[in-house]
Amino acid sequence: AQSVTQLDSQVPVFEEAPVELRCNYSSSVSVYLFWYVQYPNQGLQLLLKYLSGSTLVKGINGFEAEFNKSQTSFHLRKPSVHISDTAEYFCAVSEKKTFGQGTILTVHP
């Protein structure tokens, strides 16, 4: 079975600083990987996904993620965050869309 681990439950950063949200997965088969974002009092929406091809994936709102097969990771990055990026972020892997525990990103002015 596939599983996902998000290593940080909360990440506080200052506005305009870079951020990395970590995600590791376990799987014995080919994987498809996703990052979703949940803004306060809303449902989740897709940020980006990796299916195949280039290991660097660009998504909406300036986010990107890199698939690293040898380290079984799919970390999410943004070079400069805004207050509006404050949200909870979920990493997910293909089978049944198994989700990680979530990382709350809080951007401070």
Add this chain to the structure above:
Amino acid sequence: EAQVTQNPRYLITVTGKKLTVTCSQNMNHEYMSWYRQDPGLGLRQIYYSMNVEVTDKGDVPEGYKVSRKEKRNFPLILESPSPNQTSLYFCASIRASAERNTGELFFGEGSRLTVL
């Protein structure tokens, strides 16, 4: 506007009183799914449906029922709610069941349920 609509958005009920959370999508999606979200546990799948009259258990199906009589609707039924079912529930859909591993999940806004 393409959307997944859940009702009610908020509900407080008592142990044992049957309730139904409705979910409707207007995108003609084949695949629909219910998740519950609990702090520190992320989202866990309760039930899913590949098409009309085709449903299957997810990871945490105990205490829940579903039905898929029409393509657009996928209600979640709690026959005898208990306090451990207090949670935030999300309905989601994917365009085609063949894309259930690769496709984008479209989520409703969530239903916050409290069972006293």
